[in-house]
Amino acid sequence: MGFLMDLVCTKTGKSYAKDRLWNLSDVGAPLFARYDLDAVKKKVKREDLVGRIPTMWRYEEVMPVEDMQYCVSLGEGYTPLLQASSLGRKIGVPNLFVKEEGGNPTGSFKARGMSAAISRAAELGTRAIAIPSAGNAGGATAAYAARAGLSSHIFMPKDVPPANYVECVVLGAHVELVDGLISDCGKMVAQRKEAEGWFDISTLKEPYRVEGKKTMGYELAEQFDWELPDVVIYPTGGGTGLIGMWKAFDEMEQLGWIDGKRPRMVSVQAAGCAPIVRAYESGAEAAEPWLDAQTIASGLRVPGAVGDFLMLKAIRESNGCAVSVTDEELMACVPEMASALGIFPAPEGAATLAGLKKLIAQNWVNETDRVVLFNTGTGLKYIELFQ
Numbered sequence: 001m002g003f004l005m006d007l008v009c010t011k012t013g014k015s016y017a018k019d020r021l022w023n024l025s026d027v028g029a030p031l032f033a034r035y036d037l038d039a040v041k042k043k044v045k046r047e048d049l050v051g052r053i054p055t056m057w058r059y060e061e062v063m064p065v066e067d068m069q070y071c072v073s074l075g076e077g078y079t080p081l082l083q084a085s086s087l088g089r090k091i092g093v094p095n096l097f098v099k100e101e102g103g104n105p106t107g108s109f110k111a112r113g114m115s116a117a118i119s120r121a122a123e124l125g126t127r128a129i130a131i132p133s134a135g136n137a138g139g140a141t142a143a144y145a146a147r148a149g150l151s152s153h154i155f156m157p158k159d160v161p162p163a164n165y166v167e168c169v170v171l172g173a174h175v176e177l178v179d180g181l182i183s184d185c186g187k188m189v190a191q192r193k194e195a196e197g198w199f200d201i202s203t204l205k206e207p208y209r210v211e212g213k214k215t216m217g218y219e220l221a222e223q224f225d226w227e228l229p230d231v232v233i234y235p236t237g238g239g240t241g242l243i244g245m246w247k248a249f250d251e252m253e254q255l256g257w258i259d260g261k262r263p264r265m266v267s268v269q270a271a272g273c274a275p276i277v278r279a280y281e282s283g284a285e286a287a288e289p290w291l292d293a294q295t296i297a298s299g300l301r302v303p304g305a306v307g308d309f310l311m312l313k314a315i316r317e318s319n320g321c322a323v324s325v326t327d328e329e330l331m332a333c334v335p336e337m338a339s340a341l342g343i344f345p346a347p348e349g350a351a352t353l354a355g356l357k358k359l360i361a362q363n364w365v366n367e368t369d370r371v372v373l374f375n376t377g378t379g380l381k382y383i384e385l386f387q
Helices: 037-043 056-062 085-091 109-121 136-150 162-170 182-196 210-223 239-257 275-282 310-317 329-341 345-359 379-386
Strands: 004-008 033-034 079-083 096-100 128-132 151-157 175-176 233-237 264-270 322-326 372-375
Touching: 004 239, 033 210, 037 056, 037 239, 056 109, 056 210, 079 210, 085 096, 085 329, 096 210, 096 329, 109 136, 109 210, 109 322, 128 136, 128 182, 136 151, 136 162, 162 175, 162 379, 175 182, 175 233, 210 233, 210 239, 210 275, 233 345, 239 264, 239 310, 264 310, 264 345, 275 322, 322 345, 329 345, 329 379, 345 372, 345 379
Parallel strands: 096 372, 128 151, 151 175, 233 264, 233 372, 264 322
Antiparallel strands: 004 033, 079 096
């Protein structure tokens, strides 16, 4: 058995039993997994990680699966942290790094969340799962569901990148293309899940995808020898990665693995769909849905996020910020990042470089800061944009 104690409502603090499937809390807020960190602290020290399996499951004591025979893994996580000194010097931040998530199974960071969520769902008896996806989450869902022997039902906007659609179909998922945005796909899942017997694993509408994503925070700390960087710049649609890393930093401090220093967390969004940026700039605690959302970076085309208040909380608690970039700006940064690092970043990943340039121009980031950009996926999924 693991160290998972219960689930906690992120708005009210109410406890929910860990031994059944949950979506949102009674007040419609995401649930967070809570662990017996005192017991974890007695059992494992950060030095004990040396030599463990080089996947995100190296942190199994703070992961939700209680019986590891249910762990559904394709080797996700423990991705490279690449020095980007030449690119950094060119733009004025010599201590620049890129966390390269494009090498994950199915080509994106979404593999982390789906490995955790589908493992736990399988452990609790799920046989069928459903999800709305603008792209990479669909492919990851299809892959991990196939690996777990579950049936998957994926709803995608009809203009989803072709690679994402084909990937889901080949992996055996039931795919429906929807004339609308990811929010419209989400409504279809919500309307049909009860009758169809699906468990909904939409972003932050179940407790465990964020547990997979939080491992990016654990890895950052470990790869930087337990001293976190000054600035983390993250492309945010649903924002689970940013929220998850903030949760990880809190857990690691309670474990005594890091001190109280935190990175300034930066959310980068597309100018054509920037609800978090608008809410941050207005001082709001939650974000109004973005009407007529448009951007070629499909992972950023999320008009409303159920975890909006958690993103804004992390940004403000860290003295971070939110910034938007145009499609033209982010696309120009794809070859710039690629030629400097030898990786082919997704448009969402390149958006972080475009955002960094804006922050440098505003003197918000200075040349002594140690900055990490997250490339959340491979550009190969978007090949039609470059032809």
